[in-house]
Amino acid sequence: MPTVQEIYTDGACSGNPGPGGWGTRIEFSDGQVHELGGRDTATTNNRMEMQAAIAALDFLSQDEAADSAVVLLHTDSEYVKNGITKWINGWKKKGWKTSAGKPVLNKDLWQQLDQLSQTLAEKDLKVDWRYVRGHTGNPGNERCDEIARAYSHTQPISLSQYKATAKKKSAQQKKVDKNSEELLESYVESATQAKINEKEDDNRDPSISIPKINTATTEESSEEAALKSYEQAPDSNFQTMASPDSKLSENGTSRIDRLENALKTLQVTDELAKQGYLITSAELADLMDVNASAVTSRGDYWAWRNWTVSRIRREGNQILWQLERIDE
Numbered sequence: 001m002p003t004v005q006e007i008y009t010d011g012a013c014s015g016n017p018g019p020g021g022w023g024t025r026i027e028f029s030d031g032q033v034h035e036l037g038g039r040d041t042a043t044t045n046n047r048m049e050m051q052a053a054i055a056a057l058d059f060l061s062q063d064e065a066a067d068s069a070v071v072l073l074h075t076d077s078e079y080v081k082n083g084i085t086k087w088i089n090g091w092k093k094k095g096w097k098t099s100a101g102k103p104v105l106n107k108d109l110w111q112q113l114d115q116l117s118q119t120l121a122e123k124d125l126k127v128d129w130r131y132v133r134g135h136t137g138n139p140g141n142e143r144c145d146e147i148a149r150a151y152s153h154t155q156p157i158s159l160s161q162y163k164a165t166a167k168k169k170s171a172q173q174k175k176v177d178k179n180s181e182e183l184l185e186s187y188v189e190s191a192t193q194a195k196i197n198e199k200e201d202d203n204r205d206p207s208i209s210i211p212k213i214n215t216a217t218t219e220e221s222s223e224e225a226a227l228k229s230y231e232q233a234p235d236s237n238f239q240t241m242a243s244p245d246s247k248l249s250e251n252g253t254s255r256i257d258r259l260e261n262a263l264k265t266l267q268v269t270d271e272l273a274k275q276g277y278l279i280t281s282a283e284l285a286d287l288m289d290v291n292a293s294a295v296t297s298r299g300d301y302w303a304w305r306n307w308t309v310s311r312i313r314r315e316g317n318q319i320l321w322q323l324e325r326i327d328e
Helices: 045-062 078-093 107-122 139-152 171-202 222-230 238-242 255-275 281-288 292-296
Strands: 004-013 018-028 033-043 070-075 126-131 278-280 301-304 307-315 318-325
Touching: 004 045, 004 139, 018 045, 018 139, 033 045, 033 139, 045 070, 045 078, 045 107, 045 139, 045 318, 078 107, 078 126, 078 301, 078 307, 107 126, 255 281, 255 318, 278 281, 281 292, 281 318
Parallel strands: 004 070, 070 126
Antiparallel strands: 004 018, 018 033, 278 318, 301 307, 307 318
């Protein structure tokens, strides 16, 4: 088998968590290509990006193709690139804790990547991690994105396979074959159900699918009453505390209103994390109620309240971020 020249990896996910897929494309010096793919029913975009990279390193560690001194690996995930090249040594020194003292998310996959990197280093093979912007027309990246999305939606896709001469299949190839068979079976089983769902969707009220945040309040609780009393000046009497005007603070907004606004912000943040949406620096700054510069100056990976914030990629002049709920 000839020398591996370049590798491309990508991941995709519908929801966070949700069904996801990953794709890996290995390009050889003789022009041939070997592609891998897989899926998970409940995962995140970051985990699928990592799984694609793990598959690439696993292929290099098991096959005879890994005879070059340096292999270029392209990923459109700054989370993966920075994690394996910058952050992982610090995490290990801190006992797999972040700089904020929180457990490192996706620790199991980071440990797999770390172990595979060490295995390749023992073979004198270096992986040169390169960041490539996603969805900018790069053929290798676009192909991996196509594979990842097909697997995430359980849609059949033909993968290019290296045509070796009279050679037993590698363990990785057997995994691919089995995965492809399961994928086809899953597609056949889900095809009929998909048609049924389409008919049901035609008759469904579209407003039902829109997530709503319930901010309606019921009867005033004793806690709320106590808070209102607390808001009054020390010399206020009972009549003053009962006055509608007395519940307003100096800026015209009560503490209860501010708490309700904070609750809305936290609920919106949770929904963004759950759905796996990518947001810009300006949108993240609005969410945190800070200047945009305060977002970008924090680095590529940090914690905010109940979420970790990861810099995923850059599209044009915009930096895109992803939120993940911290598992306590």
